[in-house]
Amino acid sequence: MLAVRKLTLAGDRQLIGEPLLRRETIEDCLLAAQVLEVAREQAQSLLDAAFTQAQALREDAAEQAQAQVWGQAQALFDDWQTQREQMWEGLNETARQLLDEALRTLLGEVPEPTRIDSLLRHLKAAQPADEASVLHCHPDLAQVLAERLRVLGHSNWTVRADPQLPAQGLSLRTGSGDFNLSWQALQRWILPEQERLESCA
DSSP states (O other): OOOOOOOOOOSSSGGGGGSSSSHHHHHHHHHHHHOOOOOOHHHHHHHHHHHHHHHHHHHHHHHHHHHHHHHHHHHHHHHHHHHHHHHHHHHHHHHHHHHHHHHHHHHHHHHHHHHHHHHHHHHHHHHHSSOOOOEEOOGGGGHHHHHHHHHHTOEEEEEEOTTTSSSTEEEEEETTEEEEEEEEHHHHHHSSHHHHHOOOO
């Protein structure tokens, strides 16, 4: 019984011009098929490797681009934060200067009796006990000071003129020690920073 077998040969069919296939021809065709299959596998491997490398490059480029964008965004945010801090520092400094100027204006407009009363209150608070004391002042201030002491009820204080003292300076001398105060010193205590800046100017 005959069996039909089909054999597919690769290559140029024109090279096979004989009615019978020679063994060498079959071997050459089989070898060519094997070489072609190996070449296809190698080509596919190269394509897969190229695709993998391209994918890695694409991901790396995307990461670099994202990092660059975030870096630029962070730089912009840092610049904005710095400008914001500088703006607030400028506003705080301006507000402080305005407050100091307002206080200086108010202190400069305080009438003399009020100034004297304020000085006397501070000296009274510094006095350790309600004892008889001598209050030294500039001669121009002696009469006004005696009147203010009478109004405030400091009857145990005696006023004594001292030309060595400044116009608005007072010196309370007690058995416990001397307490000196002036309107200028009180202003410096209220506005220490402003006075320091002016003294350095």
